[in-house]
Amino acid sequence: MVTATTPLKAEARNLNFIYNGGNRAVKNLSMPLYENKITALIGPSGCGKSTFLRCFNRMHDLYPGNKYEGQIVMHPDNTNILDPAVDPIEVRMRISMVFQKPNPFPKSIYENVAYGLRVRDIKNKRLIDEKVEEALKGAAIWNEVKDRLQDLAFNLSGGQQQRLCIARALATDPEIMLFDEPTSALDPIATANIEELMSELSNKLTILVVTHNMQQAARVSDYTAYMYLGELIEYGDTDSIFTHPTRKETEDYITGKFG
Amino acid sequence: MNDDVRKNNDASKNLMKYQATTNKAAVLENLDAVRAMIRRHKFNDYIFSIIGLIALMIGLLTLLTLFIELIRDGSGRFNLQFFSDFPSRRAEHAGLLSAWVGSALIMAITFLVAVPMGVAAGLYLEEYAPKNWFSDLIEINVSNLAGVPSIIYGLLALGLFVYGLGLGQSILTAGLTLGLLILPIVIVATRESIRAIPVAIREAAYAVGATKWQVVADHIVKYSYGGILTGVIIGMARALGETAPVITIGALTFIAFLPSSPISTEPPYLNFEWLSSGFTVLPIQMFNWLSRPDHAFHVNAAATGAIIIMVTLLMNGTAIWLRYRIRKNIKW
Structure with a gap:
């Protein structure tokens, strides 16, 4: 439930995002992200939820001509992570991401998880070993891969690959983890595993997840935001959004009349 | 109802x-x-x-x-002596020694010129260059360069390397010229194999906080070198058979000496005199024998032709094998 005591981890303030070519995919969006909670972004395809998510780790900076307006402020340091003076790499060091389709590197299982540490100039082999094990345990895949850490990551199943990607994102101790439809390419059992994992992870870090699947949002998230055509239509704790939506559009979407 | x-x-x-x-x-x-x-x-x-x-x-x-x-015409000459003899006025004693040594040394320089330059240029165009009209112009021109007749490269090299830079009609000049000639092939191969890397892999690397150079060095180069290598080998196979530019820059047609050895027994063990040595190459030796009225030399020419084709096939075969071996571990 939203209480005065739940600390804020981040906050979007009047955020606009304009793609190269002028398409305004996120419009004047303001929304909180509470610490150690899971916030779900739902809405029909093309509503801007993934675009919004990718603002959090400045992924849009990789492509020329994209433009942010407004702010995403991270707490407790009050940094506006969209400020051009803030290096996107610094932002990505604090906020990690799990993608829609499992995208392990064509390297060994071990190297996939260790890569984030190597990028941070960690050279101590024992420390990397420890961190890799910890991350793989945290992503609930350790038991399946501990005997074949040097195998290629591509030899894992889709669900295992996605958990490996979670381990990769986890190894660097991020403050926030972004999930962009993390189960859309997985079967129901693998999906259940990932959902359980997200709930566990939220004890330690803040999660923002985009999902197409309303049941998933209802199952895993503490807060839900419904977006449509780049605008935030309704935001609230998940129970009230799903049981008593205040806006007609939200209700229509949730009940399946639309979308 | x-x-x-x-x-x-x-x-x-x-x-x-x-x-x-x-x-x-x-x-x-x-x-x-x-x-x-x-x-x-x-x-x-x-x-x-x-x-x-x-x-x-x-x-x-x-x-x-x-x-x-x-192979049939040249069958009389497929023996070791053919490779260890210098050219001679007597057909049965004439060999390929100076030609294959020249070809090998020139190929080494071509490789050293074309690979670093081609790969760096390809990486820059794909990963670093801002996308604007200027980079579009460069892109079109790189593709066009691959279609420029090779004799034009020879003329360019004659003016630039032989006279402009004073490198003379040397092995170095020939290596640089052929290096330039296959540069577009290497650049195009580099760019194509970089483009084959899925966006998702690239984004995954950036998402853990890698800089552009870390992404390039740890991922882009490692996942694309199979394709780059294939392009390099195919380019080298083409360079091996090139005749026109090498004639233009003044390859000798009859040469009965070897360049000084690149390795010496005394310190500093490396010797660079061979770079400025005169040279001939396999296709020129072949042409030389072919243009003689004495029929006996035509046997030598046929044997040389068969050898050039075999080496080219071998190089292309290696390229295919390497691509297969390297791609085996990388499936997108």
């Missing part, structure tokens, strides 16, 4: 029966027409597959006949 359906069925029972029979005849007739049409369409398949096969055979058989003939 069920009642409605039953009533309807009862009422139209007779009609249904009638329709069933006429329908059957109609269906059969229609089916015949469909089958005739499919037969007609398939005839086109048949015609085209014959035309295609003929086209393929003309190309393949011509080349094969040529190759077999070269």
Whole structure:
């Protein structure tokens, strides 16, 4: 439930995002992200939820001509992570991401998880070993891969690959983890595993997840935001959004009349 | 609703029966027409597959006949002596030594020039260059460079390397020229294999906080070097057979000495005098023998031709094998 005591981890303030070519995919969006909670972004395809998510780790900076307006402020340091003076790499060091389709590197299982540490100039082999094990345990895949850490990551199943990607994102101790439809390419059992994992992870870090699947949002998230055509239509704790939506559009979407 | 359906069925029972029979005849007739049409369409398949096969055979058989003939004509010279003898006025004593040593040394320089420059240029164009009209212009020109006649490169090299930079008619000049010649091939191969890396992998690397250089060094280069290597080998195979630019920059046609050895027994063990040495290469040696009236030399020319083709095939085969080996661990 939203209480005065739940600390804020981040906050979007009047955020606009304009793609190269002028398409305004996120419009004047303001929304909180509470610490150690899971916030779900739902809405029909093309509503801007993934675009919004990718603002959090400045992924849009990789492509020329994209433009942010407004702010995403991270707490407790009050940094506006969209400020051009803030290096996107610094932002990505604090906020990690799990993608829609499992995208392990064509390297060994071990190297996939260790890569984030190597990028941070960690050279101590024992420390990397420890961190890799910890991350793989945290992503609930350790038991399946501990005997074949040097195998290629591509030899894992889709669900295992996605958990490996979670381990990769986890190894660097991020403050926030972004999930962009993390189960859309997985079967129901693998999906259940990932959902359980997200709930566990939220004890330690803040999660923002985009999902197409309303049941998933209802199952895993503490807060839900419904977006449509780049605008935030309704935001609230998940129970009230799903049981008593205040806006007609939200209700229509949730009940399946639309979308 | 069920009642409605039953009533309807009862009422139209007779009609249904009638329709069933006429329908059957109609269906059969229609089916015949469909089958005739499919037969007609398939005839086109048949015609085209014959035309295609003929086209393929003309190309393949011509080349094969040529190759077999070269081997047959040159069969008398396939022995070690042919490789260890200098050219001579007597055909049966004339060998390839200076030509294959020249080709090998020049290929080494070509490799050292084309690979670092081509890969760096390809990486820069793909990963670093801002996308604007200027980079578009460069892109078009790089592709065009691959189609420039090789003799133009020879003329450029004659002006720039031989006279402009004073490098003379040397192995170094030839290596640099052929390096420039295959540079577009290496650049294009580099860019194509970089483009084959999925965006998702690139984004995954950036998402853990990698800089552009870390992404390039740890991922882009490692995942694309199979394709780059293939392009390099194919480029080298082309350079090996190039004649026109090498003649333009002044390759010798009769040469009875070797460049000084690159490795010496005394410190500093490396010797760079060979770079400024005069040279000849395999295709020029072949041309030289071919242009002599004495028929005995034509045997040598045929043997040389067969050797050039075999080396080229071997290089291309290696390229295919390497690509297969390297790609085996990388499936997107």
